Structure formats: structure tokens, C-alpha cells
Amino acid sequence: MSVSAAASPARSGPLPPAASLDEIRALVRGAPGPDTDARARTEAREPTLTKPAGSLGRLEELACWLATWQGRHPPALDRIRCVVFAGNHGVATRGVSVYPPEVTHQMVANFQAGGAAVNQLCRANGADLAVIPLDLDRPTAPFDEAPAMTEAEVLEALNAGLTLDLSGVDALIVGEMGIGNTTAAAALSQALFGGTAVDWVGRGTGLDDNGLARKRAVVSAAIARHGDALRDPLEALRRVGGRELAAMAGGALAARHARVPVFMDGFICSAALAVWQAMDSHGLDHCLAAHVSMEPGHQRLLAALGKRPLMTLDMRLGEGSGALTCLGLLRSAVACHVGMATFAEAGVTDKDPA
């Protein structure tokens, strides 16, 4: 009874690395928009399926959104790629995390050995995993004192995501690991959306009240230190972001160009990708908020981005874990849209047209 499959559009290979931040800006300006034909075909099929109109709630919207941003009808979620980027942060020396920076390296080894949450969640939810450590022996500069990265460094990190090969991939999850990176996410969120450190800074991996006060002071000092330079979103990413944040942003931009929807994970992932929406109000239209994390800044950030999370699971792990956990829901949306019989096929009487 399933809808007949339309030929998938040919996927081009990976994008070449950008040679400058201006080339990144040009990729944002030239990003493809929604596929209105695929959207129209999904919207036309949905009311013919054997259920009361609207009764599958958000699953109906999800099927339509997936088709729109995959650029094909019917949508598919057979091949999900999760890429976890890891980076180290100079700001981690400021007492802003309860874990020491060497945990980043140690967790990368754990990912590679298959022992982390992300490994189990990829297996349980049918996603493949790539782990990309980014210069772990070269932490970024402490950004309350100096820009976290040089232009060459942020470009290299952006390119780690931009050059991902997404051929044949139906959706992308970008995850991260980096001790200290909730401080970077808070500073970047404040740079992009305003407010105060109290609005954006949370306890991360578990700070006590003194630690929280210290972390707020570090973020406030960074915002004051960089001042008006933070008005340019890419410059904000360079000054108060981190390598794994830049790489996740690069991955989401590559996905837009490859017509691959992105399922956003927690606070750090959302802050990194927010750079594209700060540059272009439609820059994250191909990205969906899978869950809202316990880090309080995440709720505020999703509100600023106009995104309603699919689930609230009280998670605050990172690694792409929240997005991976939502895959069953997304696959449910596709399965119903693709596999259900229509009223005509099943001989079920439809409601009277109003």
C-alpha cells in the first residue's frame, strides 16, 4: 500500500574546503531553499490517508518537513549519520567545569572503543557514527582574555564539518564532546541574542553555586572584552566559540547544501548552529530541535530560534544523545506517511467534504 518511491535526486560529493570566512558567508547566502514540489506532494497525500484529518499531530508536520528539506517525496530515514566532534577549551582552566580537560581526550577513546552513551544510542536507533577529534592537544585560547581562535583556526574547524561526505545520507546529527563547552555555548548565545550571563549560563556537568557564579563572571568578562566585535556572528564564533562548535556549524551548512535535514541535539549544538540563523533568518530552516536539554540556556535559545523541541527528556549529556533518542519518533512519521493506505485503497469511507 506504500506510496511509490520517487527517484532520489543525485547527491553531489562533499563540498571543497572554504578558503576564507567570506567563502563561508557566500555559502550561507547561496544555500538552497525549501523544495516546494516535495512539500506539495506530501501535503496532497497526507489527507488521503486512513485516519481522521490531523490525528497524527506533529508526525504529519514532520513527514512534510522531512520531504521539504530532503527535496524528495516520499521522505526516507534509512541512513542516519551521527558525527561527534571533540574540542578542548582554554576557558576550561577558569574553574567553569567540574571535570578536568583531559576527560575530552579520554571520552574520545571511549567513543572509539564503543563504550559511551553515543555508541549505544547509535546502535539502538540505527545510526552510523563518526568521531572527529579536533586538535585536542591545542586548546583554544581562554576567551575572557583573547579570541578563542585565529581566523585560520576557526576556518579549519568550520571546514572539518563543511567537507563531510553526506552522499546517500538521509539525515545528519552533529554531536560534541568538550570539557568547558557549555561556557562557550553560553557566551556565543549571549553574543548572538543579547541578555545577560544569568540568562545563558547553567551548571553544565554539575557546578555548585560558587562554580556557577565563577562561570557567569567569565562569560560577562568575555562579552565585555570582545564588545562590538561580537555583532558579526562568524566573528562571535571565532572569539567565544570553540573548534567543535565551528565544526558542527560547518556540518549543518554542508547538510543544507546536500539537502540533508539536521536533527539538533542540546545546548552546545544549538548555540553553534544558531550562527547561521543570526546571519540569515532562514539559515536553520532545515534543522529541527530534537529535544530540550536541562541546561537552562537551551530553552531560551530554542525560543529565540523559534524552534519547538520534539521531546523533553531531562537529558544534558551532549554527544548527539538527545537527537539519537528521538529517531524512533521521526521514523514513525515517515512510516505512517509512506506506508498507510489511502481511503480509496482501503475502501474506507472518508468524511463528507465540508
Ligand SMILES: O=C(O)c1ccc[n+]([C@@H]2O[C@H](COP(=O)([O-])O)[C@@H](O)[C@H]2O)c1
Ligand atoms: O547537550 C547539552 O545540552 C549539554 C549540557 C551540559 C553538558 N553537556 C556536555 O558536557 C560537557 C560540557 O560541560 P561543561 O560543564 O564542561 O561545560 C560537554 O562535553 C557536553 O557534551 C551537554
Ligand SMILES: Cc1cc2nc[nH]c2cc1C
Ligand atoms: C564523562 C563525560 C562524558 C561526556 N559526554 C559528553 N560530555 C561529557 C562530559 C563528561 C564529564
